[in-house]
Amino acid sequence: MKVNQVELLISAVRPDQYPKALLPEFALAGRSNVGKSSFINRMLQRKAMARISSKPGKTQTLNFYEVEKKLIFVDVPGYGYAKISKSERAKWGVMMETYMTDRAPLRAVIQIVDMRHKPSNDDVTMYEFLKHHGIRVIVIATKADKIPKGRWQKSIKEIKETLGFDPDDNIVMFSSETGLGKDQAWKIIEKFM
Ligand SMILES: Nc1nc2c(ncn2[C@@H]2O[C@H](COP(=O)(O)OP(=O)(O)O)[C@@H](O)[C@H]2O)c(=O)[nH]1
Ligand SMILES: [Mg+2]
Numbered sequence: 001m002k003v004n005q006v007e008l009l010i011s012a013v014r015p016d017q018y019p020k021a022l023l024p025e026f027a028l029a030g031r032s033n034v035g036k037s038s039f040i041n042r043m044l045q046r047k048a049m050a051r052i053s054s055k056p057g058k059t060q061t062l063n064f065y066e067v068e069k070k071l072i073f074v075d076v077p078g079y080g081y082a083k084i085s086k087s088e089r090a091k092w093g094v095m096m097e098t099y100m101t102d103r104a105p106l107r108a109v110i111q112i113v114d115m116r117h118k119p120s121n122d123d124v125t126m127y128e129f130l131k132h133h134g135i136r137v138i139v140i141a142t143k144a145d146k147i148p149k150g151r152w153q154k155s156i157k158e159i160k161e162t163l164g165f166d167p168d169d170n171i172v173m174f175s176s177e178t179g180l181g182k183d184q185a186w187k188i189i190e191k192f193m
Pocket of ligand 1: 033144
């Protein structure tokens with residue numbers, strides 16, 4: 001998709017704040033600092049549309065970015081950030097679960113994992129949660145630029161094995177740094193719109 005127009009519709013925490021104009025939505029998921037906002041920026045070819053925080057755990061809202069008046073990317077706060085309080089973590093859980101399980105326009109969750117490492121327990125829990133709720137998942141294995149090309153296939157295999165990957169889902173090797181995987185990711189997203 002050629003992207004000319006992007007607009008941050010709203011930063012929401014509750015369903016009554018979600019956008020009323022219904023377009024196909026694609027929500028991000030992944031641990032804090034894995035590269036969710038960078039993924040959005042690369043897909044939109046914008047430097048800083050979605051905020052890339054130097055401080056992990058900062059985005060505590062669901063940010064709805066409308067693209068070409070055709071679809072919406074929803075940037076979300078990441079998981080696995082140690083330095084948040086128990087009550088904040090609980091609030092995060094309710095906000096995410098409410099959105100993910102009860103949002104009709106949600107077409108797929110784009111789960112971002114780090115290609116350099118085996119998926120964490122939190123990554124596995126998130127994937128299983130999404131599958132349990134029958135939510136379509138697009139796995140993006142990002143930061144490919146940070147490991148040698150010779151390790152790419154091995155890394156993808158390890159990610160699939162660790163997640164218990166459903167062969168009906170899609171997985172894309174990606175780099176927000178180089179743009180690797182961008183066209184493939186767009187193709188999948190457009191198919192699900
Ligand atoms: N080399 C490289 N760095 C990345 C990539 N994606 C994200 N980063 C860096 O990882 C850090 C966290 O990225 P961010 O998008 O804010 O993560 P978020 O918390 O998941 O939204 C930033 O310093 C990014 O520049 C990538 O594909 N390659
Ligand atoms: Mg972010």
